[in-house]
Amino acid sequence: MQEAMIKRAKELLADGTVNRVMGWKKGEFVYDTTPAVFETAEELEKEFVCNDFTQANLSKYLIKESRKEGKILAFLKPCDTYSFNQLLKEHRIIRENVYVIGIPGGPKLDMEKIKAKGISGILDVKNENFTLKIETLYGTETMPFYEAVSGKCADCKSKKHVVYDELIGEDGDVLASRRFDMVEKLENMTSQERYDFWRGELSKCIRCNACRNVCPACTCENCVFDNPKSGIDQKAAADSFEENMFHIIRAFHVAGRCTDCGECSRVCPQNIPLHLLNRKFIKDINSLYGEYQAGADTTSKCPLTDYDTDDCEPSIVHERGVE
Amino acid sequence: MFRISAEKLNDLFDRIASKQTLYIPVDREDKAAEYKKYESGMTLSSALNTVRSAKDFFFPQTENLAEFRLSGKTIEVKDIRSEHEDFVIFGVRACDARSFGILDSVFLSEPVDTFYKNRRDHGTIVTMACTRPEETCFCTTFGINPTMPGGDVSVFPDGTGYSFLANTEKGKEFMAEISDMLEEGNPAQLAKVQENTRNILKRLPLANLKTDSFGGERLMKHFSSEKWAELSESCIGCGTCTFVCPTCQCYDIRDFDTGNGIKRFRCWDSCMYSDFTKMAHGNSRNSQLERFRQRFMHKLVYHPSNHEGEFGCVGCGRCLSKCPISMNIVKVMKALEDK
Numbered sequence: 001m002q003e004a005m006i007k008r009a010k011e012l013l014a015d016g017t018v019n020r021v022m023g024w025k026k027g028e029f030v031y032d033t034t035p036a037v038f039e040t041a042e043e044l045e046k047e048f049v050c051n052d053f054t055q056a057n058l059s060k061y062l063i064k065e066s067r068k069e070g071k072i073l074a075f076l077k078p079c080d081t082y083s084f085n086q087l088l089k090e091h092r093i094i095r096e097n098v099y100v101i102g103i104p105g106g107p108k109l110d111m112e113k114i115k116a117k118g119i120s121g122i123l124d125v126k127n128e129n130f131t132l133k134i135e136t137l138y139g140t141e142t143m144p145f146y147e148a149v150s151g152k153c154a155d156c157k158s159k160k161h162v163v164y165d166e167l168i169g170e171d172g173d174v175l176a177s178r179r180f181d182m183v184e185k186l187e188n189m190t191s192q193e194r195y196d197f198w199r200g201e202l203s204k205c206i207r208c209n210a211c212r213n214v215c216p217a218c219t220c221e222n223c224v225f226d227n228p229k230s231g232i233d234q235k236a237a238a239d240s241f242e243e244n245m246f247h248i249i250r251a252f253h254v255a256g257r258c259t260d261c262g263e264c265s266r267v268c269p270q271n272i273p274l275h276l277l278n279r280k281f282i283k284d285i286n287s288l289y290g291e292y293q294a295g296a297d298t299t300s301k302c303p304l305t306d307y308d309t310d311d312c313e314p315s316i317v318h319e320r321g322v323e
Numbered sequence: 324m325f326r327i328s329a330e331k332l333n334d335l336f337d338r339i340a341s342k343q344t345l346y347i348p349v350d351r352e353d354k355a356a357e358y359k360k361y362e363s364g365m366t367l368s369s370a371l372n373t374v375r376s377a378k379d380f381f382f383p384q385t386e387n388l389a390e391f392r393l394s395g396k397t398i399e400v401k402d403i404r405s406e407h408e409d410f411v412i413f414g415v416r417a418c419d420a421r422s423f424g425i426l427d428s429v430f431l432s433e434p435v436d437t438f439y440k441n442r443r444d445h446g447t448i449v450t451m452a453c454t455r456p457e458e459t460c461f462c463t464t465f466g467i468n469p470t471m472p473g474g475d476v477s478v479f480p481d482g483t484g485y486s487f488l489a490n491t492e493k494g495k496e497f498m499a500e501i502s503d504m505l506e507e508g509n510p511a512q513l514a515k516v517q518e519n520t521r522n523i524l525k526r527l528p529l530a531n532l533k534t535d536s537f538g539g540e541r542l543m544k545h546f547s548s549e550k551w552a553e554l555s556e557s558c559i560g561c562g563t564c565t566f567v568c569p570t571c572q573c574y575d576i577r578d579f580d581t582g583n584g585i586k587r588f589r590c591w592d593s594c595m596y597s598d599f600t601k602m603a604h605g606n607s608r609n610s611q612l613e614r615f616r617q618r619f620m621h622k623l624v625y626h627p628s629n630h631e632g633e634f635g636c637v638g639c640g641r642c643l644s645k646c647p648i649s650m651n652i653v654k655v656m657k658a659l660e661d662k
């Protein structure tokens with residue numbers, strides 16, 4: 001895959017279709033890949049990487065990149081194409097300035113899951129017939145590939161590319177994923193249990209803002225949490241409930257626009273399952289307004305910004321709130 | 324040197340905790356380690372290090388500094404400081420132990436930060452020698468020896484038990500309180516463990532990283548390097564690297580309107596943020612490139628220049644494993660070093 005991508009990128013650079021390529025760059029280890037822009041064939045050959053650890057969603061970078069001189073080639077996984085589409089819909093990305101090549105997605109691997117097995121000092125990870133062979137400072141370890149699959153890939157909603165100029169590899173289908181299972185579990189808890197669950201998770205938050213900054217739906221020029229005029233621009237909690245408010249407000253801000261790309265939970269240094277908040281909104285939108293997938297297209301109206309006489313009444317909150 | 328067998332470690336914790344508050348690293352459900360206030364029955368984490376560093380004990384993420392109350396035309400200023408209670412942090416790694424010295428050089432130099440000093444005076448630091456360094460560890464780059472971790476008391480695990488060595492007066496007092504639980508140590512066994520660790524340290528992938536190309540005298544060379552654009556291009560400015568970093572020391576002071584008064588608090592700040600050092604005229608670093616450059620220039624150039632050559636990084640590797648886009652100080656050093 002990586003070789004085919006480099007080859008095609010070099011062709012498109014050479015024939016002038018694009019003047020830059022957005023992909024991932026090799027790091028010090030097998031897993032620390034960084035989103036990067038490449039300008040020459042030499043750079044691509046030396047540093048371009050696409051492997052089991054190239055998880056980062058590139059779509060948000062295209063807001064800035066598509067405003068630069070010339071056209072950029074971007075390699076997008078299926079989930080990233082949903083983010084890309086949503087950003088097109090919000091007029092954030094200039095479509096003409098991006099050449100999209102759809103590439104197959106994961107399942108990608110999560111280093112934290114490997115480390116959680118007690119495997120440390122990791123020097124190399126190889127996938128041999130869905131068994132991971134892990135070279136470490138302390139000898140070779142093995143573990144099943146599927147136990148190291150990242151959270152976002154384990155709950156993959158679709159292997160279909162919703163936007164592209166060309167594809168490398170075959171396109172897939174929308175999947176019948178089990179991504180709402182955990183949301184359902186939370187719904188079935190008593191309100192006290194649910195409260196305790198979220199307080200437990202959110203109290204770990206160090207308010208580093210990684211979840212917000214990586215989120216392709218969070219593209220405000222000046223976020224309310226950074227705006228001194230908003231009255232809620234705290235860098236830290238003034239009281240112990242404020243972290244919770246930060247997350248609840250953020251979930252509301254991205255409701256109907258969150259494509260469930262999984263980046264928030266991926267980047268959280270404290271492993272907080274933030275995606276569950278957003279999935280609750282997605283699940284509710286589906287059940288109250290009919291199936292809706294943000295980013296699936298660029299023309300449909302989001303139920304939350306549209307009005308229909310069949311829309312549910314605000315009283316639904318009370319009806320559903322009864323235990 | 325005195326030793327306790329592994330089975331008796333929790334008895335020791337119970338003893339310490341009966342006298343003062345004890346914090347130990349424990350495993351969370353997600354297998355990440357964090358410091359927790361010890362309660363009987365808790366198990367010491369086997370992870371190498373905690374996600375959040377130990378600096379939290381002395382320089383917490385938020386703390387209240389003062390309160391103001393308005394009645395009529397008078398403003399009452401309330402000093403809400405109280406003497407901190409004694410506490411023990413157990414299991415601090417050599418990298419974090421060194422970070423306290425770096426924080427001291429800032430917070431304990433004139434004018435002394437009394438909030439920080441209060442905690443520092445009351446804390447006893449019990450360190451833990453490393454025996455299984457991670458691939459992301461590069462403390463030795465900064466002259467840190469993880470087999471001799473320092474602090475008030477050093478603890479050396481040998482597989483079946485732990486040996487204790489007091490390094491300071493505070494450490495000796497701590498040892499006196501527990502001496503009846505300790506037995507004679509086995510220096511030969513310990514020497515073997517240390518030898519083994521030293522061999523691993525030599526084989527670490529970052530073992531050859533050098534600081535030779537950095538320091539105060541390289542200011543202009545590094546500041547004007549063309550590499551910053553490429554290094555910072557995908558940084559999302561989240562500040563995770565600064566929040567997990569044991570040596571990051573920047574804070575902001577803010578007033579919070581409680582409705583019937585003002586609470587003045589301070590909280591961590593990050594040079595990666597757009598409002599960092601924002602003043603009446605605006606911000607001095609308007610692009611992410613400048614903000615990114617600040618972080619690494621501070622660690623590698625400004626800090627040694629202001630503090631007798633001491634770098635502002637201890638090589639703990641947290642920013643290596645936690646940056647969402649895997650950009651970090653090692654990549655910066657490798658890009659900027661003299662070729």
Ligand code: SF4
Pocket residue numbers: 204205206207208209210211212267268269270271272274
């Ligand atoms: S990434 Fe995690 S720790 Fe950081 S602000 Fe978001 S939830 Fe909090």
Ligand code: SF4
Pocket residue numbers: 557558559560561562563564565595645646647648649650651
């Ligand atoms: S270097 Fe990484 S962790 Fe630090 S602000 Fe940039 S993206 Fe965030």
Ligand code: SF4
Pocket residue numbers: 564567568569570571622635636637638639640641642643652
């Ligand atoms: S810069 Fe990174 S490696 Fe250095 S002390 Fe901070 S977190 Fe640790």
Ligand code: SF4
Pocket residue numbers: 565570571572573592593594595617618619621622
């Ligand atoms: S300037 Fe940046 S790198 Fe330096 S201590 Fe402050 S936050 Fe950390």
Ligand code: SF4
Pocket residue numbers: 371372416417418419453456457460461462463467468469637638639640
């Ligand atoms: S950086 Fe050094 S002292 Fe810190 S955990 Fe790793 S080996 Fe131990």
